[in-house]
Amino acid sequence: MICIVTGGAGFIGSHLVDLLVENHHQVIVIDSMVAGRMANIEKNLAEITFVQADLLEDGWQKHFAGADRVYHIAADPDVRGSARKSFEVYENNVTATIRVLEAMKEHGVKEIVFTSTSTVYGEASVIPTPETYSPMIPISIYGASKLACEAMISSYAATYGWKAWVYRFANIVGARSTHGIIYDFVQKLRANPKELEILGDGRQSKSYLAVENCVKAMIFAPEVSNDTFNFFNIGSEDWVNVKRIAELIVEEMGLENVKFNFTGGDRGWVGDVPLMRLGVDKMKSLGWDPEITSEESVRRAIRATIAE
Structure with a gap:
C-alpha cells in the first residue's frame, strides 16, 4: 500500500512511519519541519520518500498521485497556546485539512485516517466519554478546529465515496x-x-496512552471497520x-x-x-x-x- 503521512517527522507521525515501514508499506512523508525533526525519521530515510513542504503552500499535492491512503497527522497541537493564536491554529488545522482533502479529490485517493482529539467533547458530563456523547461543545480553539476537521472529512467521504477513519485521542505520550x-x-x-x-x-x-500502542490502533481499525465514516476513541481505561x-x-x-x-x-x-x-x-x-x-x-x- 502507498501511504502518505502528513506530519510524519513529528511525534506521533514518526512512530506511525516506523510501523508502516516495518509492515512493508511504501511511505511518503510530507512535513514542513516546523515541529518535525529529521532525527525522528532518519533511520527510515532509505525506505521512504521525504517531502519538506507546508500544507498551506503548493507543490506537495503531486505526491498524492497513485497513493492508496492518507494519514493526516500534521497540525498545530498546542491546546494551551491555541488561545493566543486562534487564526493560526485555524489555518494550520482546518484550512490545511481542507487542502489535503482537495488533493485527495484531485488525485483519486479514497482513504483518509485523521488524528482528532478528546477535546472535541469539551467538558463532558459522562465519564468515561463514549463516541456517541453529545452535544460536543469544545472549550478550546484547538478542540474546535479538530471538530471542524472531522465535519469536513465526513462530508467529503460521503460526497465522493471515500472511507475515513477518525481517532479521538487521549493524551498520547x-x-x-x-x-x-x-x-x-x-x-x-x-x-x-x-x-x-x-x-x-x-x-x-x-x-494517557503510550505512543507505540496508539499507532498500532491507528493501523488496526481500517483493517476491521469499513463504514464511510469510522470514528473511535483511543486511550487507556x-x-x-x-x-x-x-x-x-x-x-x-x-x-x-x-x-x-x-x-x-x-x-x-x-x-x-x-x-x-x-x-x-x-x-x-x-x-x-x-x-x-x-x-x-x-x-x-x-x-x-x-x-x-
Missing part, C-alpha cells in the same frame, strides 16, 4: 515528544531541581492526575525534597479540560486492547524523555 506535561515538567526540573511549578491544583485527571505525574518524574529523575508550587484553580489554563477519560469499548469490540495503564504509559514516557 512517549519518546520524541516536544511538548506536554511530561516534557514541560522534565525541563523545569532540569532548570531548577528544587522546585516545580504546577498549573492548577494538581488534581486534574486524564487518560484509567487515568492519572497531574500531581502523581509530578511525583513520578521526581522519582525517575532521582530527585529529593522537591517543592511543588501550585498556581491554583481547577485547571491549568483557559480551555483545559480538568477531567478526561475516554470510553474505548467501541475499539475493544473490534478486538483492540490498550494493553497498558495510564501510569505505566506516563512512566515509560518519562524515562524516554529523560534519556533524550
